[in-house]
Amino acid sequence: MKKILLLFFLCLQIGLVQAQTGGRFTLKGVVTDTSGATLPEATVMLLLPKDSSLVNFGRTNKEGAFELKNLKRAQYIFKVSYVGFVPYQETVNPKDGDVTDLGRMKMKVLQQELYEIVIKTARAPLSIRGDTVEFDARAFKVPPGSTVEDLLRKLPGMQVDADGNIKAQGEEVKRVTVDGKRFFGDDPKMATKNLPAEAINKVQVFNGKTEQSKVTGVDDGKREKTVNLELKDSHKKGGFGKAIAGVGTDKRLEGKVSYNRFNDKQQFALLGFGNNTNQSGIARNDYQDFKGSQSFNWGDDGDFGFNSGRYYGGDEITIQPNWGGGGSEGFTKNFAGGANYNYDDKKTKLSTSYFYNQTKAIMDVESRTENFLTNDSYSSIANSKTIGFTGNHRPSLRFEKNIDSLNTIILISNSRINSGDDSFNSFQQSFLNEGNATNQSTVRNVSEYSSFAMANLLIYRHKFMKKGRNFAASVGYNINNGDENKNLRSDNVFFQDSTRNSIINQLNETESTRGNFKGSLSYIEPFAKKFFWETFYNYSMRKDKVDRDVFNVSGTEREVNPFLTRFYSNDFTYNRIGTSVRYSNKGFNVAAGLAGVQFELRGKFAADKAAADFMRVSKSYFTFVPNVSINYDLKNNRYIYAEYGLNVREPSITDLQPIIDNSNPLFITEGNPDLIPSSSHSVYAGYNMFNPATFMNVYIGLSYNYNVNQIVYNRTVNVENLITTTKPINVSGGYSYGTYGGFGFPLKKTKATMNLNASVNLNNNITYINNVENETNTNSYNFGTRLDLTPSDAFTFYGNANWGFSNSEYSINTNQNQKIFNATYGADVNAKGPRDIYFNARFNYRIYKNDQFGFDQKLPILNLSVYKIILKSKKGEIRLTANDVFKKNLGITQNVNQNYYTERKVATLSRYFMLSFTYNMRGVTASVKRNNF
Template structure:
């Protein structure tokens, strides 16, 4: 363990920016007309050679300002204030202190005859939009957009491609204001070239309804819009990369973008066995994959939970992904069309060993499972959006989304349960095979109409959705129950055919009541039809005999009527809205196998309220409350026994009631462009009435039966805070805070049990960059975990985890670049016998850019240099402690060659960017 630490310390010392000298430039700004200090004036320092922004600040109440830079040389000083003419001067920095003395500013009122026109602004603030001029932030010639975003003050790009702006996650990324690959930020950021971008706009996007009606509903989504350069819209660019390595690793990809005016064509493809499994392919959000069907009464729609087929580091993956995009406009932009297609195939082979210690009211025991799994999944998805502007007041929009998913799995399990004293309780060997196909189609037709009176609107939205899931499977199992001195075996064939057809029509009308008040009325009708046929057949001496104990056939129908009203008040800095919907929902479940029926009727009120206070353009406080129901799923209601895992059998409960959730959210956001500082805080508290929980019974042989029941007293509270500080000696520090407290209730062997699970921890980060030559980052995230149950107060599961990561890149002359990243995860032991629960990873690469335009890049990458990577995961709560080890990617060497090509698109001429402008 000492060698990696020495390597890390040596690398930090060699690259440490702390040894770089700091130079200070100070002065005082004065108003020559009023003979008073020029308070809060913007002051920026630009490098004279290329006008790249080096530092910026605001003058204080006395007109004083101080700027810092880490390099001596020639600079440009810009002083900007709406009431004064822009002041420009050349400053030579040679000493540690460069006093500028008093700087007199001339009032615009005194020189109305002079007009100053400039378009060389690096950061512009217009309302709640922050706009960055891309060329003001230096990137390498063929960097993608994600590398550009890393250099913009207030923006972060994580290892997983997740993008944050001022502490908030960016959920949409647009290109010239339109969707591009379904506005997935990861795909856009890794597909487009940074040199093709003119402006990067960051703003809080209003909801579609608010944008249409002009009535602010307080809803916001953090969004980035990339405005392309004119020459980038008249050509094409992309890249092709091929890589192979030792032992038997490969990684190949190709991308192309061809833009011409309003027409955009793009495509990408990728194949690898190095876990590079897709540019933001979001399996859980985009596809169901044969998961569990749920009903959301407030939206009156069914949704399908994902099947967890995305790669999470467990096993050895092979993946192929690709996609294509086309969009265009015609008829004077009144008719627009965009379409996307995505394909993904993944094969994962995983081997794992898990050890779980179960904590029961009167005993404890451990269960050890060894498993081998092979999963093959394929996914196709196509979506199109066509919009026609009928006239200046009305529009029609049609959206189609279709998907086809196929998943095959084969698994072998061998488990053994033992008492803490080593006595054998049970063992089980199990073979499972399954194959599932899912087909889905969603169609949405939206009509919108604006009337002569501003704010008076009408919209009609129809949604129709079809889902079909068909699957077959095989289950072979052998169980020995030593406590009961019995044994049992299973040889079964399983099939499932589930279909869902839903339709929803929603009508919305908005009416302005005054300059500050507005009313919104809505009504919706929904119809849902679901058919679930699940069969289990015993293969007895070559014959298939249906097993009614583990089979079912249900028809599940839902009819919903819902109406509501929302009253909104919009003041200059305050937005207030409150109201709710009343829903009448009727469920009917027919058991076709036993010719019985269950009916449910719910009359619910969904209250909602929001309060937003916008102190300034970049400072806001928001509070919201929403009440909603959680309906039991069909699997929880229907009395079907599922023996897929013979030691854990679920039993349905047709008497289960709906749960009602109360959700309170508070958020605060403050970002200062001039100082580069930001504060973001989000707090959420959710408590549930009639929460859906479990009633568990574990017998002496270790078999677990569980039935869903309603409980009270469940709540969850969490908090996330992020603080970005101004640079200190060229280093940008950041601090985040995470806290989570979860309380849940259930029943174990007839006893009521309360579970308390807590997690707390700060996070600390440092980031340093010097142009495109050096970048350094360090992250440290400790976490404290505590779990305890009321039935075993004598047992407290508490431990610390520590995660650290260090990244560094160094660009040398002649196109050579070095890079490395080190991650070190330390987990406190819960048992002296634990081994291999700490992971130390060290990766590095060297690359060489060739040809005159540096468009050809050769690269050598080494993964897990020390061959120390292990697959490890720990899951704890008050009832069990589970530790899982599994096979994963270890040391390999990959050689790759990448060609970046472009025609007409690319770098724009230098505009002398560097000024910061604030527009009220």
């Protein structure tokens, strides 16, 4: 199968090269203004007369000249666009010979009175202004009912992977806005997956400045790849949306409805869906929203100053489900709905949304783990089943008010209300000495939980009359509270020492509260023209309380377990004061700074909050953190960047408590009051290049991290009964090094694109196994290629191939060194048939191999669909889909870490058939469907 796919890719590329020769011609000319002065970097385009679709494009050189090579002999519309000039257009009929010379084309200056007429009648499919590339959506044909995600795949230089992640010009897209406004917060996929392509007028791709740069007016040299979706005027008048309903075999159901109503100042959107086909509609990091980084606020987090030594909130104490959340694994039922509202005028910006999602998941997992000791190893097998439910309410608000030209206030509030329950059943056995069972454990746990988290932030910014002088202040308060009731039941058998046999029947009631007050100040002063001096101060005070009551249960009686019952409170105070100097001139930006960071940790704990005597933890730390960054805009869409910093993190209060937790008799944990903060030296650098004339992109990068006083968990394993005891300790050493690169280029503009990528990651981890230092070196090598073919509106092909090699070596048990090979091959074929009938086939072939443990798994996954456009104005679609035709879908993961290797298999939704109907409020235009793969 692998050889066939590789041969197929090769034949396609050879065919493309051959197709570019024979009977072709070159079109050239010079673009000038009416006085004869040449116009460099003007955008030139060739269009087909029948539908104005884009065939080829380029830019003029410094002398205003251009050449478009290897053109098929046919009639074309030739267009030129240039900022400030009336677009030029003429019909081209190729002359005899290899070259057709259009001579000198003179462009007229765009007068204000002609502006509206020109904008509406002389639009170009593609225009390039500096680092902004703008696409006219009408020139890129997509199928009826397509989403914005399908449209983006059609655009030169754009990629969308199977998970909906977007890359533009080789870089990850960080933001997607609609008419310049947020859409359901900061998740780019909410817009690309739920807005219809037929609503889009233009797609603009550019390197946006960071929030900090925009509000201060001081360029920090950093850029964020941004996509803005400009709506059609017709879709700013009245509403638009669609509804989908489907029914399938094996009782599969799906439904989805969306409605949007936008105008120049306001946006309103509704979204709802439900299914039992594993489509959760939420990101995998939804449970990370409130860890303190506030990354979802697009940089306006109120923590001023450079990144080194920043405080990110400490340990997560919110009660979470333990089954992982909705994804492609297991079997899930999902329901979600929400609303988004934006208001925007010159002085006031309001962005608010509410989203609710719930998931019920069933996870059947088989796992096998090989644990490596100093001169030996033991294995564990486990079978588990989890049935879990979770529901999340997530309201958000962002309000920005320009009081006047110098003063701005910003109010941000994000919340999450979570509740759920889960039951967990498992059977685990451990083996030593040629497969002899040493212990086994049968677990039956049931829990209910709820949590409330809210992050509030108020920012005030003041610009002085002197350009570049700025003052900013912020104050925030975060809440993170949780409650959980868990019934723990387990039967634990030790075959070598029956005195350790135990039956655990416990009730664990945990209540946790957290309040975090923070504030920040920043003052920026320009001096010596191109230099800026910033002084900043960050403060955070966090108060945690955790009250855990553990009871031993016998029938209807329960008795307090004094060894596991615990109450603790923790007061953590953080101060950071620093300064930095920045030089910024003509795209060159360099900054250097130094900050002093102080941690104060005051904790107390006892068996009960009413106890007379508390054990106490009192720690104070101080350190200096440096930061150096360089960003250089080399012009013509070329960028170099590099940064060095030192990151410091305090130990958690739970790791500091000298308490032994033996609630799991097979895995015992112990705290360490002697821990000190860990730190990491981090360096990264990279280069990005994008040629808007050829749409070729190149990117390379590297990163390096070195750990000092890293907190690792010392593992002590009793070789007789395989009981593991862990204790956190500080260890210096351990590093990670990574380098990556990519190269994308069109084989034929607008028809075929090739992307190549590669990465190398070298990791060194240090831990202690039975008090013997173990170094694990894991080297990973990954290679990938992607081929996009769009020869016509009637046929498209998308293919990819990725290979991954991983080599792990252990210092204490070298005979367990291992190599892992993973590969994925994918193909997506779309075809348009007669009478508005469309076909799609998606094939994914996954390979997993580990010769050390005899693991060899091959999974061919094939999905097929056929659909027809129906009803007046093509408002309807009826679709038949066959999912996982070969019935081979299975969730598989392999993991190598420290002193163990784990392979994991999850029973996952497999073959089913679905018949669905879609109704579009406005109707659509037809072409070819582009699906995920």
